[in-house]
Amino acid sequence: MPRTSAIAAVGVHLPERVRTTDETEARLRRENPRAGLPVGLIRRMTGVERVHEREPGEQASDLAAHAARRALAASPEPVDLLVFASASQDLIEPATSHIVADSLGLDVPVFDVKNACNSVLNAVQVAHGLIASGQARRVLVASGETPTSAVRWQVADRHQFVRSFPGYTMSDAGAALVLEATEDDGRGVVDLAFSAASHHWRIGTLPTGGSMRPRDLDATYFDIDGRALQRAFLALGPDLVTGLLDRAGLTMEDLDLVLMHQVAQPHLAPIAERLGVAEGRIHETVVRHGNLASATLPVQLHQAQEAGLVGPGSTVLLVGLAGGISLGAAVVVL
Structure with a gap:
């Protein structure tokens, strides 16, 4: 049995479309002219200059698949399990991992792991355990995050703006890791x-x-x-x-x-x-x-x-x- 798991490849997809913080604040002021929203607050409070936005019609599974293709190209040996790990999802049913697997043409077992912003790290925990116990040898962990769909652009008052504030700095992204069984070689x-x-x-x-x-x-x-x-x-x-x-x-x-x-x-x-x-x-x-x-x-x-x-x-x-x-x-x- 292998001693541990190792990261064989990493794939990333950051959408080319970006929304600057200045554009975010301008839109908020335009859509809420009577709210008296402060100018420059988002940049001062967060330091964020811009966020990524997926293309219209793209789903969480698409972002995950984009990143997964890059990871699999870097480490092309077959995987025997796909885990979709994200705070986002395409649907409540079925598991988004099925949609990712279909996009990639994979015929392997799948399931989702979901724990907000720790979803990928928890998926690594699960994949590592399955590999260390001999139940899997190569696991694809794929994430597709689409938090820009939950941004509130029209706020009732400043209180609602404050409660919505963290959403204005969240980005869409895809990421993937391939974990594989490894012997005791130090990695x-x-x-x-x-x-x-x-x-x-x-x-x-x-x-x-x-x-x-x-x-x-x-x-x-x-x-x-x-x-x-x-x-x-x-x-x-x-x-x-x-x-x-x-x-x-x-x-x-x-x-x-x-x-x-x-x-x-x-x-x-x-x-x-x-x-x-x-x-x-x-x-x-x-x-x-x-x-x-x-x-x-x-x-x-x-x-x-x-x-x-x-x-x-x-x-x-x-x-x-x-x-x-x-x-x-x-x-x-x-």
Whole structure:
């Protein structure tokens, strides 16, 4: 039986269409002329310069398939399982993984993993476990995020604008990872750790499609208390990350790079410090790409590889933050 799983390939699809923060604010003022919305607030509060928007008619499965084709081209051996991992989905039924598999022409078992912005990291956890136990040898994890469909452009008042605020910096994106069985050759997933503080689930919601509000049009928009979400993450503390590194026999100085989910640029430093992560080792993406939801970590890994920041043998820490709320971390040797 294999000792562990390793990342064989990464694929990314960032839509070419972009919406700048200036364009976002101009549209909000145009569609809400009497709301008195402040000018420049989104950029000042988040640091985000632009977000990606998928083409009209594109679905979450399309974005995932675009990225998956690139990952499979880089590592073309057959996969024996497809996991769709995203906060977004095409339909409630069937699982979006079926639609992705059909797009790719794959005839393999499929299922979805869903945990907000930690969906991909949790899918890596599942794929790693299946590979380590011998139930799979090569797993395709594919994500397609379409949060721009849940942006509220017409707000009733400033309170509703504030509750809708985090949605204005979210990006559409596709990402994919191929994980494969590997022998004890020094590369692969070293260890993972997860925790949750589920009493915070009400802080941020997108209720549409669920049993609570199945046909409520107002439920199709993000409703998030951004300040409360930041406080909740800061309250988590460093134990999960430091404990993971201790078990792996590593220190922060042993890491070549840290990949961390990013909601806003000003939040990076305080959250990193609270989690025990050296901010200077974090690969930043939020300014140029916005909040990429669960596609964040694969996009950061792909960019770091393309830029030569990491390569074979590099030790990388992945840190995931998600609504609900949950925290995840993984140490991987590339």
